[in-house]
Amino acid sequence: MEAINWHSFFFLLFGLAAGGFALAVVLSGNIVRMGFYLIMSLGAVAGLFFLAGAEFVGAMQLMIYVGGTMVLLVFGVMLTARGPFVSMKTPGGQWVLATIVGGSLLVMLLHTAVSVDDWRVKAVAEKAELSEEPPEVELSETTNPDRLGMALVGVRSDQPDPRQPAEEFGMSGYLLAFEIVSVHLLVVLIGAAYLARTKRVGSRD
Amino acid sequence: MAKFFIEYLDSLSIPILPEWIVHALVYLIVGLVQCGVLLAIVMVSVAVFTWMERKIAGRIQDRLGPTRTGGRFGWLQPLADGIKLWTKEDLVPKNADGLLFRVAPYIAFCASFTVFLALPFSDGWVAQNLNVAAFFVLAVAGLEIFGTILGGYGSGSKWSLFGAMREAAQVVSYEVPLGLCVLIPVMIAGSMNLVTIGNIQAGLFTNWLIFHDPCTFITFFVYGTCAVASVNRAPFDLAEAESELVAGFMTEYSGFRWSIFFMAEYGSMLAVSALATTLFLGGWNGPVPVTELLGWTEAAGAHPVLVQLGNLLGAANFLCKTYIGVTVMIWARWSLPRLRIDQVMTTCLKYCLPIAAAMLVGATLWLYAFPGGMILKQRLPDVSSQVPSDSCGTKTGDG
Amino acid sequence: MDLLTEPVGLSHYLVVGAILFVCGVLCMAIKRNALGVLMGVELVLNGANLNFIAFSAPYLRADSQYATGLDGHLIAMFVIVLAAAEAAVALAIALNYYNNHATIDVDEGDELKG
Numbered sequence: 001m002e003a004i005n006w007h008s009f010f011f012l013l014f015g016l017a018a019g020g021f022a023l024a025v026v027l028s029g030n031i032v033r034m035g036f037y038l039i040m041s042l043g044a045v046a047g048l049f050f051l052a053g054a055e056f057v058g059a060m061q062l063m064i065y066v067g068g069t070m071v072l073l074v075f076g077v078m079l080t081a082r083g084p085f086v087s088m089k090t091p092g093g094q095w096v097l098a099t100i101v102g103g104s105l106l107v108m109l110l111h112t113a114v115s116v117d118d119w120r121v122k123a124v125a126e127k128a129e130l131s132e133e134p135p136e137v138e139l140s141e142t143t144n145p146d147r148l149g150m151a152l153v154g155v156r157s158d159q160p161d162p163r164q165p166a167e168e169f170g171m172s173g174y175l176l177a178f179e180i181v182s183v184h185l186l187v188v189l190i191g192a193a194y195l196a197r198t199k200r201v202g203s204r205d
Numbered sequence: 206m207a208k209f210f211i212e213y214l215d216s217l218s219i220p221i222l223p224e225w226i227v228h229a230l231v232y233l234i235v236g237l238v239q240c241g242v243l244l245a246i247v248m249v250s251v252a253v254f255t256w257m258e259r260k261i262a263g264r265i266q267d268r269l270g271p272t273r274t275g276g277r278f279g280w281l282q283p284l285a286d287g288i289k290l291w292t293k294e295d296l297v298p299k300n301a302d303g304l305l306f307r308v309a310p311y312i313a314f315c316a317s318f319t320v321f322l323a324l325p326f327s328d329g330w331v332a333q334n335l336n337v338a339a340f341f342v343l344a345v346a347g348l349e350i351f352g353t354i355l356g357g358y359g360s361g362s363k364w365s366l367f368g369a370m371r372e373a374a375q376v377v378s379y380e381v382p383l384g385l386c387v388l389i390p391v392m393i394a395g396s397m398n399l400v401t402i403g404n405i406q407a408g409l410f411t412n413w414l415i416f417h418d419p420c421t422f423i424t425f426f427v428y429g430t431c432a433v434a435s436v437n438r439a440p441f442d443l444a445e446a447e448s449e450l451v452a453g454f455m456t457e458y459s460g461f462r463w464s465i466f467f468m469a470e471y472g473s474m475l476a477v478s479a480l481a482t483t484l485f486l487g488g489w490n491g492p493v494p495v496t497e498l499l500g501w502t503e504a505a506g507a508h509p510v511l512v513q514l515g516n517l518l519g520a521a522n523f524l525c526k527t528y529i530g531v532t533v534m535i536w537a538r539w540s541l542p543r544l545r546i547d548q549v550m551t552t553c554l555k556y557c558l559p560i561a562a563a564m565l566v567g568a569t570l571w572l573y574a575f576p577g578g579m580i581l582k583q584r585l586p587d588v589s590s591q592v593p594s595d596s597c598g599t600k601t602g603d604g
Numbered sequence: 605m606d607l608l609t610e611p612v613g614l615s616h617y618l619v620v621g622a623i624l625f626v627c628g629v630l631c632m633a634i635k636r637n638a639l640g641v642l643m644g645v646e647l648v649l650n651g652a653n654l655n656f657i658a659f660s661a662p663y664l665r666a667d668s669q670y671a672t673g674l675d676g677h678l679i680a681m682f683v684i685v686l687a688a689a690e691a692a693v694a695l696a697i698a699l700n701y702y703n704n705h706a707t708i709d710v711d712e713g714d715e716l717k718g
Contacts, residue, residue, distance in 0.1 A: 006232070011612045015620045018654075022627035022647055031637050032358060036305060038643050039351060045624070045650050049680075052617065052661045055337045057680050061653075063344035064684050068377060069646070069691045071350060075373050076695045077639050078358055078366065080708045088636045088709060098634045106626040113618035118667040120615050145337055145397055148681070151674050174678050181685055188689040195696035 011051055017044035029087040035074045042066050056145045152178045239332050243321045246524075251471040252283035253528075258535050265539040293460035300361030301457065309359055310458070310465035313352025317472035319345045324479050325400045327489040327519035338399040339391050342480055343384060346435070349473055350376045352466070353437075353444060357454035368453025371546060372437060372444035378553045379434040385561035386428035389421055389568045390414045390484040403488030410492040415485040418575070420567035425485045427561050429533075432477035434549065436470065439538035443546055478530030479523070486526050489519030614665045617658030625651030638698040638710050642691065649687045656680045 021041035028034050042065055049058035114120060154173035256271070259282060263270025275281025297306055323338040323345075325331035335341050350372055357369020393414060394402040406412050415425045434441040445453030455466055482488055496515035501507045507515075544552065624647050631644030658664060660676025702708050 005611055008610060008612045011616060015616065018620055019623040019627075022624050025643060025647065026627050026630045026634075030302075031640055032302065032305065034640060034643055036308075036355060038646060041624070041647070042650060043348075045654055048617065048620065048654060049657050052657045052664065054657045054660070054677050054680070055335060056340070057653075057657060057677050057684070059337045059340045059344045060681060060684055063340065063347060063380075064688050065646075065650075067344060067347035067350075067380065069688045071354070071373050071377050072691055072695055073639065073642060073646070074351075074354055074358075075370070076642075076698060078354075078370060078373075079699060080639065080702050088640075090634045090636060094634050098630050101633070102626050102630045105629065106622060109622035109625065110619060113622055114615045116615075119618070119665050120613050145340075146395075147674060148677060151678055174682075177678075177682060181682055185685065185689055188693055192692040192696045195693070195700055 007051060011048070014044045014047035014051065017041070018048060029089060031077055031081055031086060031088075032074075035070070035077050038073075039066060039070050042070065056148055243332060244318070246326075247318060247321060247472050247475065248468075250475050250528075250531075251468050252287075254471045254474070254531055254535070255283045255286060255467075256280055257532065258538075261532070261535050262539045265536070287464065290460055290464040295460045295462060296457070298361055298457050302359040302361065305355045305359030306361075306457070307462070309352045309356030310462045310469070311352075312355065313349050313469035314465050314472065316345055316348035316352065317469040317476060319348075320473070320476040321479075323399065324476065325403060325483065325488070326523055327516040328404060329400060330516055330520060331400060334398070334400055337397045339387055339397045339402070339480075339484070342399070342476070343380070343387055346473060346476055347376065347380055349436075349469060352469060353454050356458070356466070357444075360454070360457035362457050364450045364452075364456045365454050368444040368450050368456070372454065374546075375441065375443060375549055375553075376435055376437070378550060379431050379557070382427065382553060382557040382561040383431040383435055385558070385565055386424050386431060387480070387484060389424050389565055392565075392568065393417055393421070393572060399483050399488075403483050403490065406487040407490045407497070408494050410487065412490070413485065413487040418568060418571040420564040420571055421485065424561065424564045424568070425481070427557050427564065428481060428485070429530075430552070431557055431561075432481060433534055433537065434553065436473045436477055438470075438474065438534055440541040440544050441549055442538075442543065443549060474531050474534055475527060478527045478534070481530055482523060482526040489516070489523040491519075491522045612664065614658055614661075617664065618655060621651045621654040621658065623651070624648075624654065627651075636709050636711055638701060638708050639695075641710060642694050642698065645690070645694075646687065649683055653680045653683050656683070 018041050021037045021044065024037040025034050025041065028037060042061065046058045046061040046066065049055075049061055151173045152175070154175035256279070260270040260279070262268075271279030271282040273279060274285045297303060320342050322332050323335045323341045325334075325338075331338075353372045354369045357365040357372070360366075390402055391397050394405050396402060402414075406414055410416070414421050416422065437444055443453075445455055450456070455463060458466060496502055496518055497505070499515070501511040501515035503512050628644045628647030628649075628651060631647060632641050633644075635641050635644060656676040656679050660673055662673070698708065701713060705712060
């Protein structure tokens with residue numbers, strides 16, 4: 001037997017955790033347990049991000065998704081989970097229907113995932129044999145957050161400077177998207193505060 | 206380190222076991238040793254902190270604190286406490302959600318311990334040198350509240366639930382100014398790598414980032430406030446306010462699981478204190494550059510053993526500063542009254558957040574006006590010649 | 605095929621992403637609790653995000669010149685930020701719904717049915 005490929009080992013670990021806990025979210029009837037399983041699943045996805053060389057996005061997933069959004073969600077669960085709402089049963093007919101639809105969707109997606117030869121293990125392994133050095137992740141190359149930041153303010157350091165204006169299409173940074181997201185967040189902040197505030201009965205009319 | 210051992214073993218080529226088993230074992234052992242060293246640092250620190258907490262609390266209240274166990278100063282008290290807690294009955298209440306109740310303390314402890322994976326103790330002495338270490342530390346430290354929330358909910362008691370709700374609201378709010386405060390040293394250093402941030406503060410204490418400009422000086426104190434609040438210590442310990450909520454989210458816990466929660470709390474105190482040391486107080490670089498004066502640096506061409514000895518001195522220095530930070534937290538706990546929940550929110554949203562945001566702008570302007578700091582010129586590495594990334598700022602602010 | 609000794613390819617990541625996506629869709633479809641539906645949305649977004657990240661990693665595939673590089677990371681970041689925004693608004697709506705109807709069951713919210 002050859003040496004254990006540690007990337008594969010940790011991929012298997014995190015992938016099984018992510019998929020397994022996602023399945024547990026679907027199968028569990030208790031809303032609080034669902035929240036717990038979802039947290040574990042999202043944490044495992046963050047691990048997969050780290051494995052795929054996206055350190056910054058992985059840390060962001062942990063911070064914003066798991067540490068922010070999920071706290072909010074669990075908070076909402078705790079506010080509403082009383083008596084009959086803790087576990088609500090889904091009718092059996094819906095389960096059957098959902099299994100059929102979900103199963104066919106899964107089969108389709110899996111077929112797509114393994115259909116391209118260049119994406120499969122064999123091709124990657126052959127490529128690794130072809131190149132002299134093992135395909136090790138360069139820490140500074142793949143995940144330098146500086147480059148992400150530069151791209152957000154509109155400078156793409158990872159792509160060559162386009163000499164002709166015609167080549168510029170699709171090569172610009174993400175400044176506009178970044179601005180839109182900032183404004184969007186502001187709107188959401190005000191909107192959520194407006195929706196969730198306590199309405200005093202009879203204060204206006 | 207593991208690679209070194211594997212190459213060594215391969216060079217010996219003793220055919221005892223198949224190669225892959227040897228490799229797996231070496232990785233496992235090296236990993237366990239590193240993990241064990243970190244765990245030992247955290248555990249010993251926790252023991253010292255419990256002793257310090259009781260002694261300092263005693264002195265502040267004009268008592269002696271523990272005096273019996275282990276000689277005159279009661280220094281064996283943590284061990285006695287540990288044995289007592291270990292042998293206590295581990296109760297699960299009838300109304301509790303069994304799984305969540307049992308698992309919650311471990312979540313809190315794992316989150317608080319994982320932080321040390323990315324924290325450097327000395328130049329290069331870090332388990333995993335991450336490029337985004339500062340961000341990673343903040344992110345993982347934020348996960349600790351899941352232990353509190355799930356434990357509070359899983360207990361099936363209204364006191365626990367109240368404690369958990371307060372904690373959720375408080376920690377999520379305080380993460381925002383905390384992120385802004387961490388951003389300022391990151392911006393000055395031009396890197397989120399904690400080793401880099403520590404190394405640019407080498408030399409006299411005037412090179413520490415807290416003395417970089419007036420804005421960082423103020424930021425340090427804002428960071429301190431937010432850090433105390435985010436690890437849920439007095440005067441921000443509303444989640445376990447014993448005068449109102451019995452013991453908050455820990456009401457139903459006893460014995461071993463309770464002590465795990467306790468270790469998580471002290472572990473995260475150590476973590477935020479260590480982060481403050483790295484970001485503002487020079488990390489492993491002392492007030493006086495002892496190792497450089499002795500010439501025990503790699504740059505001076507010293508022997509590797511001497512370099513590592515210098516690193517050891519640096520680690521001791523780092524731990525000293527971290528312990529001082531924790532002592533200040535203990536001191537604050539026994540001196541200040543607990544805040545009300547609306548006062549906690551006011552402190553965060555009306556004071557800490559605007560001050561931190563203003564300091565971020567101020568530090569940016571200062572960096573633009575006087576590149577290099579207030580008193581002495583900083584020895585900035587090549588990293589800072591690139592434009593500091595703006596991306597991290599917006600991301601931490603969103604959370 | 606031995607998963608432990610061979611390097612992982614892009615397909616593996618896509619398979620995990622597909623499982624997360626399908627679980628999320630199922631969760632959205634069959635859960636009656638409004639917050640359960642929200643959790644389904646989060647799973648779907650994560651499945652998609654995993655695909656973005658996997659496509660952008662050049663060493664996972666043989667045709668690495670087509671790896672999306674920084675673009676995948678940036679889009680994943682935007683997805684995470686927007687998911688946080690979406691969760692905040694959805695939670696506010698769910699709490700309002702709970703206050704007005706005294707239930708969190710989405711099947712009960714059929715007042716506008718003609």
